[in-house]
Amino acid sequence: MPRNIEIKVGIFIIISVLLIGASVGYVAYKKDAFSKVYTFTFMSKSGDGFSEGMPLVFAGFKIGTVDTMALSDKGTVLIKINIPERHIKWTRKSSIFILERPLIGQPRIVVYTDEMDSPVLSTDMAPEIFHVDSIDEAIHKVQPLLTKIDRILDNVVTISSKLSQKETLMEMAVGDKESVSSVNEFLQSIDTMGRRLDTILSKVDTVIARTDQGLYGSDGLVVLLRTVLTDIIGKLDRLNSVIDDIPTVTGQVVRSTGDLDNLRKDIDDTIHAVQELLKDIDKMIPMKKEREINVP
Amino acid sequence: MMTGRISKVIIFSAAVLILTGCFSKAVPDWQSTGFSHLESFKKEFLSGDDERASRSFEKAIVEIKKSGRVDILAKAYLTRCAVAVAALEKGECGEYLQIRDLLQDRKEDTYYAFITGNRGKVDERLLPEGYRPFFHALTVGSVADINKALEAMESPLSRVIAAGLSIKQGIFDETTIIMAIDTASYQGWKKTLVRYLEALKALYERNGEKARAERVQERINAMSLKK
Known part of the structure; x- marks a missing residue:
């Protein structure tokens, strides 16, 4: 009888040990303890904000950890990050790496990968990690500008829908081919401008814009946005002169409907709003030599 | 669809402005x-x-x-x-x-x-530094050096200004004008382009190259300033 109990206890202990071992093994497996880990070297102009153990995050998931940091002979900071083999696919040659330091929460390095066709990052590359500081504070500053953009787009929508009402303005302009074609051109241009904005917006998804070049370079987002807004002003300006001419062509009776006056007011408001926004954008472009007034 | 676009623009602007907001120096409004x-x-x-x-x-x-x-x-x-x-x-x-x-x-x-x-x-x-080699060549009166200096200029406007000065002072050749034409054409400066085409035409006429002058005139006609 006692011998039987000993056997049972023995079996219990063995099963318990096996279960504990399996659990530990499973957890370790899930934590990539058995998978091959690659060490990548990254470069940063400053070591501020980095710390050992800091996570590397892709789409909200941790895919790596900062291992060590060192100062290079060139004065840049070299950061070694361990990434398990199964997560390497998220880091491509075209990926952008950004150190985000929110006001609330832990700092982290975020990977943005848009082109999954791009070659996988190799260990002999040393991509740069860019810094973005206190996003929450920036959002706070930006809020009034977002309201302006919203209002401008509302105005543009109003103008384009008024112009689409053929029974009013378009018919008033009948007999003046130039006016009609200008109005048509404007309506088409709204669509073109929309497409151009979409193109610009798609660039944001790649987050290439987070580099200085992406923002301020000749093809940078700030410059592109500026171009589109300037284009909107130019087209609205031209439309304004067409609208000025319509009463002389179609007679003063047209003006009495009030449609033209309202439309003119909408256009003026939009032009003013876009101009104000352009000023705000201009102010955000760092003081660069090319924005100084100089003789050509 | 327009609402979608508005949201995209807002997101876009947020991205741009967030990224610029913190580390940009303000440029005075004026x-x-x-x-x-x-x-x-x-x-x-x-x-x-x-x-x-x-x-x-x-x-x-x-x-x-x-x-x-x-x-x-x-x-x-x-x-x-x-x-x-x-x-x-x-x-x-x-x-x-x-x-x-x-x-x-x-x-x-x-x-x-x-x-x-x-x-x-x-x-x-x-x-301004960019004009110095050109001015030196202009002072010496060397058309070849003027053309070389024009070619080396980075700013298209400076190049056309320098070409204009050479022409006004009569120190130029066909290459000088063609360089200004190419620059104006590339930049889409229509009036300027036409003016230099007219200068080129005048040069051909002075040199008795009637056929070439006519071809330039045809090119000017083709892009009439009115439309």
Whole structure:
């Protein structure tokens, strides 16, 4: 009888040990303890904000950890990050790496990968990690500008829908081919401008814009946005002169409907709003030599 | 769809502004707006949209005057004078002359002497760096060196201004004009392009190359300024 109990206890202990071992093994497996880990070297102009153990995050998931940091002979900071083999696919040659330091929460390095066709990052590359500081504070500053953009787009929508009402303005302009074609051109241009904005917006998804070049370079987002807004002003300006001419062509009776006056007011408001926004954008472009007034 | 676009624009703007918001230095309003208007003026003037150019220039002056900076005001007036040279027109420098006594720096006066062809009053060391090799070649009277200097110029507007000066002073050849034509064509400066085509045509006519002159005229006709 006692011998039987000993056997049972023995079996219990063995099963318990096996279960504990399996659990530990499973957890370790899930934590990539058995998978091959690659060490990548990254470069940063400053070591501020980095710390050992800091996570590397892709789409909200941790895919790596900062291992060590060192100062290079060139004065840049070299950061070694361990990434398990199964997560390497998220880091491509075209990926952008950004150190985000929110006001609330832990700092982290975020990977943005848009082109999954791009070659996988190799260990002999040393991509740069860019810094973005206190996003929450920036959002706070930006809020009034977002309201302006919203209002401008509302105005543009109003103008384009008024112009689409053929029974009013378009018919008033009948007999003046130039006016009609200008109005048509404007309506088409709204669509073109929309497409151009979409193109610009798609660039944001790649987050290439987070580099200085992406923002301020000749093809940078700030410059592109500026171009589109300037284009909107130019087209609205031209439309304004067409609208000025319509009463002389179609007679003063047209003006009495009030449609033209309202439309003119909408256009003026939009032009003013876009101009104000352009000023705000201009102010955000760092003081660069090319924005100084100089003789050509 | 429009709501979707609005949200995208808002997200886009947030991204741009977030990224710029924290580490950008503020540019004064007058400078930023004045600069934009002056840039528009150059483009519009060289393209032949004179009415709009005139409006843009006035707007630029209004902005610059807000700062009370006479040196920048002088630069704006000289800019108008220089782009007229680029378009082979007579430069309007009267406004600059009205304020020149208020200036303490001789740089503007040197530039004024340079663009008005008063070579004797130009201090080469005070000229903008990009023009120095050109001015040297112009002083020596070497057309080959002038062309070499034009080719080396980075700014398209400076290149066309320099070409205009060479033509006005009669120190040029076919290559000088063709370089200005190519630059104006690339930039889409229609009025300027036509002016240099006319100069090229005149050169061919003077050289008795009638067929080539006619071909240039046909090219001018094909892009009539009216449309």
